Amino acid sequence: MPDLKLLYEAVVNGDAKASLAITQQALAEGVDPLILVNEHMVPAMDEVGRRFEANEFFVPELLIAARAMKASLEVIRPLLIARGDKPAGRVAIGTVKGDLHDIGKNLVASLLEGGGFEVIDLGVNVTPEKFIETVNLKQANIIAMSALLTTTMPAMKSTIEALKSAGVRDRVKVLIGGAPITQKYADEIGADGYSENAVGAVALAKKAVAT
């Protein structure tokens, strides 16, 4: 049985090779895949988030940690599907229309995957129509929008309005984030949740599907 503390460390240090190797070994020895995720990988990403907030980690460190987690998830996900575990929810994520910033959005997407969600990444400059289409065709039940520009924040509001007009607003929870966004803004535009960082985004999404 491998020392699973090493899995935690591999993710924190962004060592994808080690993370994958330990995961494979643990799985071969019969460790429950969900234990790997929930007790080792998710706490590792929490720690990475903490170090980022504390200015000990910067964007490169965040990205390699997320990559290490994904490497393990690649082998874990098929096992969960095979044994009939349902994803926690299906998230359509994207940076809103007119906005091309995607580093934060990509991190949120990775962590949501780590948190057990199926993630459909729509990329950047995503129109309200595209979000609606994903709800209709792919049955997404969470919409996660990112905006980094003050000038593109209103696109979140118009997307929510478009969801209403298309008659799908009550089929989805809408989560928003990005540097200029605040809880106050989320309340104003009628979003279901806001978080200032990627770790918080996972808790938020879990809460959203639980209610």
Added chain:
Amino acid sequence: MNSRERVLAHLAGKPVDRLPLMPITMMFACQQIGARYRDYCTDYRVLVEAQIRVAETFGFDYVNTMSDPAREAADCGAPVEFFDHQPVALVEDRALLADKSTLARLKIPDPLGGGRMHNGIQAISLFKERVGSEKLVEGWIEGPIAEGADLRGINTLMTDFFDDPAFVKDLFAFVIELELRFAREQIRAGADLIGMGDAAASLVGPHFYEEFVWPYEKQLVDGIHAMGGRVRLHICGNTRRILKGMGSLGCAVVDLDSLAPLHEARQQAAPGQILLGNMNPVTVLRNGTPDLVTAAAAQCHREAGPRFIVGAGCEVPRDTPPENLRALCEYAHQHAP
């Protein structure tokens, strides 16, 4: 003394009648003449018209050619996308150097070869002709990590620091050669000052900044000095952890974004370093009131001391109320250094 004389005297450490005023405007300037931002980026005559209009309306001491970060990358052959009302943007999922081996074959485009860089150089010539003796003319280049990110894709470059440091250094060396050629032609066309934007530097932290970024920024700055040019460094975002490095490159002006305290920059930068900035462009300049803007400008001035130029932390946002920008400008117009 006119605007150009004022800035040049201040840079040279000579007495001036009042604080120089050099806020960054792009989309705001474009809005002043009611043009499409697409045209501002692609037609130097539109850019020049808008810059002169904004500089004259608000009493700026300079005009500049920056519009978007994609001029050099576009000329290298990187896929870019044009928008009617947004800056030209790199298409990251088709980045030119998605395959690293492409770098070895990449040729430095001729800045005068009729591409987007040439368009920027034409802007300088036209500025020179129209306001060259009156306003300081500033050109624009991208710094090593900003341009490296444009060519490689910013998300990918961030992980290259760990995966392939040698590639990062080769990439930055290529960028330095590219940017020095671009800078040389801008100086030949009459640029008094070269703005150097190295936005992504705020994302990597002090360790990678010192090891990978600073040495190439330094080469670029030294190279421009050897051509007889001067540099204004601007890094968007939180640069608090790299202020010492930024302040020791020997740039004529270090232009700070709002997340990096000016008083910390003053302590860490080389003595006499001119600092520019840095009120929050959104919460104070765009969303605040004229009184708040005046107070913020005074606070910046106090923190920076006399070696100071008035501006905001980053680009003046497109829909900033004119009375707020006017308050910023009046601070410069009414105060000695």
